[in-house]
Amino acid sequence: MDVTIKKELDTKQELLALGLFEDEKNMYKDENPELNDELKEAIQKRYFKHGFGEIYITKMHNSAYKKIIVVSLGKKKDFTNEKLRRTMSIIIKLMKNNKYDGFTSNILVLAKKAGLKDIDIGRSAAEGLFLSNYDFSKYVSEEKRKHLAKKAVLLWNKEDTLLKKGIKTGIIIGDATNLAKDLVNESPSIADSDYLVKTAKGIGVQNKKVKIKVLGEKEMKKLGMNALLTVNKGSSNPPKLIIIEYKNGKGPFTAILGKGITFDTGGINIKPTGYIEDMKMDMGGAAAVLGTMKAIAEMNVKKNVLGVIPICENMINGSATRPGDIVTAYNGKTIEVKNTDAEGRLILADALAYTEDKYKPKTMIDLATLTGSVIIGLGYYVSGMVTNNDELGRKLEESGNASYDRVWKLPFFEEYQDDMDGDITDLKNLSGKADPRAGGAITAAVFLSKFVEKSSWAHIDIAGTAYLKEPRTYHQKYATGAGVRILTYYLLK
Numbered sequence: 209m210d211v212t213i214k215k216e217l218d219t220k221q222e223l224l225a226l227g228l229f230e231d232e233k234n235m236y237k238d239e240n241p242e243l244n245d246e247l248k249e250a251i252q253k254r255y256f257k258h259g260f261g262e263i264y265i266t267k268m269h270n271s272a273y274k275k276i277i278v279v280s281l282g283k284k285k286d287f288t289n290e291k292l293r294r295t296m297s298i299i300i301k302l303m304k305n306n307k308y309d310g311f312t313s314n315i316l317v318l319a320k321k322a323g324l325k326d327i328d329i330g331r332s333a334a335e336g337l338f339l340s341n342y343d344f345s346k347y348v349s350e351e352k353r354k355h356l357a358k359k360a361v362l363l364w365n366k367e368d369t370l371l372k373k374g375i376k377t378g379i380i381i382g383d384a385t386n387l388a389k390d391l392v393n394e395s396p397s398i399a400d401s402d403y404l405v406k407t408a409k410g411i412g413v414q415n416k417k418v419k420i421k422v423l424g425e426k427e428m429k430k431l432g433m434n435a436l437l438t439v440n441k442g443s444s445n446p447p448k449l450i451i452i453e454y455k456n457g458k459g460p461f462t463a464i465l466g467k468g469i470t471f472d473t474g475g476i477n478i479k480p481t482g483y484i485e486d487m488k489m490d491m492g493g494a495a496a497v498l499g500t501m502k503a504i505a506e507m508n509v510k511k512n513v514l515g516v517i518p519i520c521e522n523m524i525n526g527s528a529t530r531p532g533d534i535v536t537a538y539n540g541k542t543i544e545v546k547n548t549d550a551e552g553r554l555i556l557a558d559a560l561a562y563t564e565d566k567y568k569p570k571t572m573i574d575l576a577t578l579t580g581s582v583i584i585g586l587g588y589y590v591s592g593m594v595t596n597n598d599e600l601g602r603k604l605e606e607s608g609n610a611s612y613d614r615v616w617k618l619p620f621f622e623e624y625q626d627d628m629d630g631d632i633t634d635l636k637n638l639s640g641k642a643d644p645r646a647g648g649a650i651t652a653a654v655f656l657s658k659f660v661e662k663s664s665w666a667h668i669d670i671a672g673t674a675y676l677k678e679p680r681t682y683h684q685k686y687a688t689g690a691g692v693r694i695l696t697y698y699l700l701k
C-alpha cells in the first residue's frame with residue numbers, strides 16, 4: 209500500500225474518511241456546514257451514537273467520492289496511538305469490504321489536535337494500515353481472496369519531517385509483523401527448519417551489518433546441546449540453531465531468542481484432539497525474532513542485536529524421546545524429561561546457555577509460545593512476562609504499552625525457584641508440585657532461568673497472543689505477529 213501525505217484531501221480517491229471527536233461540537237462548521245448540520249441531526253436522532261469506532265455513512269452525494277464516512281474517534285482527550293491504529297483498521301476493513309483501492313482522510317490532523325506527537329502519529333497510523341491490510345491468501349482461489357487497499361492519501365498541513373519518519377518506521381514494523389504472520393500461518397509441512405533458515409538468510413541480504421550462522425545437528429551434538437536435540441528425535445526434519453548477528457553499535461549484544469517448534473504434537477505425551485490442531489503456531493517466537501531482526505536492519509538501529517532461533521519439530525516415531533529419558537544440557541545440567549510436551553523449555557534452555565556462554569550479551573529476552581497456563585491466567589490480550597531484572601521488566605512494559613503488544617509481569621518469588629528441581633537429576637522439565645499445572649507459566653520460566661547465569665533476562669510467553677481464533681481490531685484470524693512490536697519498540701529506544 210502506498211501512503212502519501214498531502215496538503216489537501218485527495219478527491220481522486222474512492223473513499224473519504226473523516227474523523228469526529230465526541231466532545232467537539234461543530235468540527236465541520238467552517239469547512240462544510242452542510243455536513244456539520246447533517247452530523248448534528250444524526251447524533252441528535254441517535255442514528256449515530258458516536259462512541260469510539262462507530263461509522264456514519266453520510267448522505268452527501270454531491271461529491272466525486274464513492275463513499276464518505278465519518279468515524280467517531282471518541283473523546284478528544286482520550287485519543288491515543290492505539291486508537292489511531294484501530295481507526296486505520298476500521299477504514300481498511302471498509303476498503304476491503306467495498307473493494308476500494310484508495311482513500312483519503314483527515315485523521316492525522318485530528319490526532320495532532322488531540323496532542324499526539326508527530327512521529328508517533330506517523331508510526332501508529334502506518335502500523336494500523338499495514339497490519340490490517342493483510343490477508344493470508346496464497347492457498348485460496350482468486351475469488352476467495354480479500355481485496356486489499358492500495359493507496360492512502362493522508363491530510364497534513366504542518367512541518368512533516370517527523371511525521372514522515374514515523375510513517376517510514378511504521379511501515380517497516382507493519383511489514384515485519386506481517387512476515388511473522390506469514391511464517392506462522394504457513395503450512396507446517398512447508399514451514400520446516402530449512403524454510404526458516406532460508407527466510408533468515410533472506411533478511412538483510414543487502415545489509416552488511418547482518419551475518420547469519422546456522423548450526424546443524426552434528427555441530428550441536430559436538431557442543432552438547434542434548435536438551436535441544438532430544439526434542440527433535442522423533443522428527444525426520446533436521447534441527448537447526450539460527451544465529452543472526454546484527455552489528456551496528458558499541459558494547460555487548462542484546463540477544464533476542466525465539467522458540468521455533470515447527471510443529472508440536474506433544475511427542476509421546478501426545479496432545480489430544482482439540483489441542484493439537486493449531487500447533488504449527490509453536491514457532492511464533494521464532495517468527496517474532498525473524499520479523500524483529502528484519503525491522504531493525506531496515507531501520508538501521510544503532511545497536512548490536514543477536515537473534516537466536518532454536519528450531520525443532522516435536523514429532524513421534526520409534527526414536528522419539530520417552531518420558532523418563534535423561535539428557536545433559538549444554539551447560540552440564542542433567543534433565544529428566546518427565547513430559548515430552550514440555551519441549552519448548554528444553555530447546556530454549558540450550559539456546560540461552562549457549563548464547564550467554566558464546567556471546568556474553570548484557571541482556572537476553574526470549575519469546576515463546578511456551579505454556580497453555582499463560583492463556584488460562586491472562587487470556588488472549590496480553591503476553592506473560594517473567595524477568596530477573598526489574599528495570600528490564602519496566603522497559604519492556606513501557607515498550608509493550610506504547611506498541612500495544614503488551615506484557616504483564618508474573619511473580620518470580622523465591623518460593624518458586626526450586627519447583628523444577630529434579631529427583632534423580634539436576635532438573636526436570638515438569639514442575640514437582642502436587643499439581644504440575646499450578647503456576648505453569650511461572651514454573652516454565654523457572655526452568656529457563658536455570659540456564660541464565662549473568663545476563664539480565666526476560667521471558668515473554670506469547671502462547672495466548674500469537675494466534676487468535678477470531679479477528680480483533682487490526683488482527684486477522686490466526687497469526688498476529690505478537691512480539692515483533694514490543695521487541696522493535698524496545699530496541700528502538
Ligand code: BES
Nearest residue numbers: 490547549550551577578579580581671
Ligand atoms: N506449545 C505448547 C504451549 C501452547 C499451548 C501454546 C496452547 C499455544 C497454545 C507447549 O509446548 C506445551 O505443550 N506446554 C505444556 C507444558 C506442560 C506439559 C507442562 C502446557 O502448557 O500444557
Ligand code: MN
Nearest residue numbers: 472549550551
Ligand atoms: Mn508442547
Ligand code: ZN
Nearest residue numbers: 469472490552
Ligand atoms: Zn510447544
